Amino acid sequence: MMLKFPSLWIKNATLGDRIANELRLRILENEMKPGDVISENQIAGRYGTSRSPVRDALKALSLDGLIRLERMGAVVQGMDLKDIQELYDVREMIENFAQQRVSKKNVSVLVQKLQQSIDKMELAAKYNDHSEFAYYDLLFHETIVRHADHKRIFNLWSSMKPLIMAVILVTTEQVFSYGSDHVEWVIGKHRTIVRAMQSKDRAVIEKSVNQYFDDSRHTLTESFRPDSSD
Amino acid sequence: MMLKFPSLWIKNATLGDRIANELRLRILENEMKPGDVISENQIAGRYGTSRSPVRDALKALSLDGLIRLERMGAVVQGMDLKDIQELYDVREMIENFAQQRVSKKNVSVLVQKLQQSIDKMELAAKYNDHSEFAYYDLLFHETIVRHADHKRIFNLWSSMKPLIMAVILVTTEQVFSYGSDHVEWVIGKHRTIVRAMQSKDRAVIEKSVNQYFDDSRHTLTESFRPDSSD
């Protein structure tokens, strides 16, 4: 039943987390559509578990904004193009904050770690492994936020991480389907980020972060045809 | 047992939410200190409930960053001065984003709502009701974020709201103890925010938001003497 989510990522995850990850993908891929009403019992039945882990999962999904808990049943909200662009707005805000903060310190250690992530992305690209690629894309950005050395910002990132993970997983799959040129272009964007950060110039960094997420939003606009998945 | 949290605020709240709110206050007021280890059974016993609602509460507190869930027991993290200042960093970031967005639209409706909150703060100040005051302080800022008309940003605010609520509750009590001059000064700060927003000038707004939270951080520095509550 649970096949979609890369099992490597969730080796020690609790049942609730697995169900949450699974449902995130199903909602993002429009298998569960906005307006659909789901209940704890229904999902528990579907996955052959009790309500307890499902309950945790639905709570998590409601924090993501993917569903809305109501008195009887939960209503799927889903994410349309605008919602995903808003998610990128927030990612841009967080990452700009983080990078500005990072740039006031020595970045050599950070740059080296980022380079490692980029290398792994290259490798994943070579072997056409889109979920591995997505993983290191996510790690790249998490590494930046972590190095900002700001607990609350990192907490913010962590709270959005499962959702971002699911979105990156879906969009990366699409990017791969466009061919290796597009994949290389994505890698190049990450190199650009690193270079901008090394400049340590406030305006340059802000511009580069803005450019990065503008590009991402633009890619979305192309790939997310309205209701293309029906 | 549960006496600290204003009961008006949580009339229809679930047991888990009440326990979470209560624990937030106890942690912020240093009755539960960083390093303390708590377990679901222990808290359930303390409040005379089963583990289920406690489990929800501890999950919420870990999302706040107030505790760290571990394999056996949860470790209280607490919030020191730096942590609260970091919380204000993030509030500043969110509110700046929201106000810049709001300022691109017609603000007259918003301004009127904000004025209502300020009026209620005035009234609460007159009757020396600090929790009522805190409530409308919170509402003031929530109103701004809501009017930004950006689901993801509002989601971010909502996810931090319970923690912000608890922090405002504690700090407002301290502000009131400083006397009515300080309370009036806080009200004045909110009026300044509104004026800056009406200017619709990007730089003016950014400056005003920055000033507001700088002031708040400064007030914190005065009131949060290290370990003053022991």
Added chain:
DNA sequence: GTAAGCCAACTTGTCGACAAGTACACTGGA
């Protein structure tokens, strides 16, 4: 035909129980 009221099938919030796993003290042997 229509509206009020009742009933049955759902829902969630909470509870207590069990199993698997962890930490720590205690025992025994050197």
Added chain:
DNA sequence: TCCAGTGTACTTGTCGACAAGTTGGCTTAC
């Protein structure tokens, strides 16, 4: 004295059950 191994008392994750409350349809009266 010290160290390895064992056992016990804890912990969490999951399960099934119950109660209170909601929804929607069906009956019944008009």
